[in-house]
Amino acid sequence: MQPEPRTLFDKLWEQHRVARLNGEDLIAIDRIFLHERTGAVALRSLAAAGRAVVDPARVFAVTDHIVDTRHGRTGTLVPGGDSFLSATREETRAAGIRLFDVGVPDPGIVHVISPELAIVLPGATLVCPDSHTCSQGALGALAWGIGSTEAEHAMATGTLRLTRPRATRVTFEGALAPGVTAKDMALTLIARHGAGGGEGDAIEFAGDAVRALDIEGRLTLCNMATEFAAMSGFIAPDEVTFDYLHGRRFAPRGAEWDAAVAAWRELKTDPGARFDREIVIDAGAIVPMVSWGTSPQSAVGVDGRVPGQGESGLGADGYARAIDYMGLAPGQPLDALPIDAAFIGSCTNSRIGDLRRAAALVKGRRVAAGLQALVVPGSSAVRRAAEAEGLDRIFVDAGFEWRMSGCSLCFYAGGEGFAPGSRVISSTNRNFEGRQGPGIRTHIASPETVAASAIAGRIADPRELSR
Numbered sequence: 365m366q367p368e369p370r371t372l373f374d375k376l377w378e379q380h381r382v383a384r385l386n387g388e389d390l391i392a393i394d395r396i397f398l399h400e401r402t403g404a405v406a407l408r409s410l411a412a413a414g415r416a417v418v419d420p421a422r423v424f425a426v427t428d429h430i431v432d433t434r435h436g437r438t439g440t441l442v443p444g445g446d447s448f449l450s451a452t453r454e455e456t457r458a459a460g461i462r463l464f465d466v467g468v469p470d471p472g473i474v475h476v477i478s479p480e481l482a483i484v485l486p487g488a489t490l491v492c493p494d495s496h497t498c499s500q501g502a503l504g505a506l507a508w509g510i511g512s513t514e515a516e517h518a519m520a521t522g523t524l525r526l527t528r529p530r531a532t533r534v535t536f537e538g539a540l541a542p543g544v545t546a547k548d549m550a551l552t553l554i555a556r557h558g559a560g561g562g563e564g565d566a567i568e569f570a571g572d573a574v575r576a577l578d579i580e581g582r583l584t585l586c587n588m589a590t591e592f593a594a595m596s597g598f599i600a601p602d603e604v605t606f607d608y609l610h611g612r613r614f615a616p617r618g619a620e621w622d623a624a625v626a627a628w629r630e631l632k633t634d635p636g637a638r639f640d641r642e643i644v645i646d647a648g649a650i651v652p653m654v655s656w657g658t659s660p661q662s663a664v665g666v667d668g669r670v671p672g673q674g675e676s677g678l679g680a681d682g683y684a685r686a687i688d689y690m691g692l693a694p695g696q697p698l699d700a701l702p703i704d705a706a707f708i709g710s711c712t713n714s715r716i717g718d719l720r721r722a723a724a725l726v727k728g729r730r731v732a733a734g735l736q737a738l739v740v741p742g743s744s745a746v747r748r749a750a751e752a753e754g755l756d757r758i759f760v761d762a763g764f765e766w767r768m769s770g771c772s773l774c775f776y777a778g779g780e781g782f783a784p785g786s787r788v789i790s791s792t793n794r795n796f797e798g799r800q801g802p803g804i805r806t807h808i809a810s811p812e813t814v815a816a817s818a819i820a821g822r823i824a825d826p827r828e829l830s831r
């Protein structure tokens with residue numbers, strides 16, 4: 365008898381299921397990543413309970429969320445932030461956990477350095493008390509965000525207790541048009557199906573347009589799965605994945621590498637396997653997107669208009685509140701909207717390819733007068749690579765500030781922010797009220813759209829500059 369065809373998700377889940385428990389499953393966790401904001405809490409609480417980390421070699425930690433990203437940084441600008449940093453340093457040392465700290469060669473945003481160092485590998489389960497952990501599914505792993513109590517459980521036992529999510533496939537058929545990116549794919553999916561549209565889903569991203577993405581584009585797409593309320597997003601590993609990982613710091617070597625690749629080649633959905641849910645999107649119809657509201661679902665084509673309530677997908681109160689917070693009127697064209705600041709950074713879009721594409725648009729041009737523009741590379745490795753190619757000069761010559769790596773102004777932690785009331789175009793993933801500071805109006809878009817807008821001084825279509 366032929367074995368039942370299985371989805372990639374079935375394979376990942378079943379390979380890690382160690383027990384069934386009254387409707388839930390106990391899943392083995394291969395890697396745990398911590399950052400100073402939530403990881404410090406988990407580590408302190410675990411130590412206070414007198415529990416040991418069962419396998420410290422599988423746990424990694426980083427300082428990225430509240431570290432100062434200005435040059436010459438010494439710590440954090442966040443009030444009270446020092447205690448998170450010192451707790452992370454003390455507790456990781458006590459538990460024997462490897463810490464990528466500022467001042468050592470490889471710090472960066474957790475979801476940027478994990479693939480860079482090959483800490484995440486195809487077929488692995490990886491958790492981190494951070495919602496954008498799903499980014500790392502781009503490498504063919506099952507990676508998802510957890511709470512700090514679950515992080516304690518995972519560290520103490522090497523397992524987590526979970527309800528099996530729905531196996532969902534989102535297929536992007538065909539090819540993207542020039543100037544359209546993985547960020548626009550994610551925003552299109554969320555705009556069409558709603559910010560809650562993926563709730564309870566483990567999403568395999570598939571189709572020709574996904575296969576055609578490099579690893580960085582795949583990371584951007586999977587990063588936004590949590591903005592779709594999905595448990596995780598992932599992509600079957602292929603030659604692009606293996607080429608990316610080969611030779612990286614924690615990747616297997618020699619015969620182990622060959623054996624690993626042979627096993628990783630099996631990590632794909634079998635023909636005829638059944639999904640609980642399928643979504644199909646025509647990639648060729650996707651355009652550069654920008655958000656107008658205070659949820660990632662409130663996004664339209666950059667050449668579009670602020671929708672009326674009827675087409676917004678929001679209720680009357682939610683719509684009124686979003687329009688009011690964002691200082692917009694129904695029917696207003698987005699590409700006429702003046703902006704005060706532009707931010708290129710975050711675990712969504714701060715990798716070398718993102719910076720290269722933005723720099724190509726910025727080169728030889730100037731940021732609009734009076735506009736604050738920043739580039740924050742996602743990791744030290746990205747920063748060094750960009751500097752070796754002269755991308756920092758391109759940005760600085762154009763009037764951008766060039767920073768050290770970290771989460772920086774992706775989210776407001778209280779240390780620094782944009783000028784009060786600023787309208788910001790941002791390559792990040794969240795545009796909630798106050799996300800980038802009190803009263804800040806955030807429009808999320810691709811790094812290309814952010815770069816083009818910084819030059820124009822208003823929200824701008826990147827295709828205008830590249831023509």
Ligand SMILES: CC(C)[C@H](C(=O)O)[C@@H](O)C(=O)O
Nearest residue numbers: 401402429493494495496775
């Ligand atoms: C601080 C952290 C827990 C949070 C998250 O979980 O995502 C942050 O990274 C964010 O992007 O809002």
Ligand code: SF4
Nearest residue numbers: 496710711771774775
């Ligand atoms: S870059 Fe932003 S979204 Fe990503 S982990 Fe940091 S704060 Fe969260």
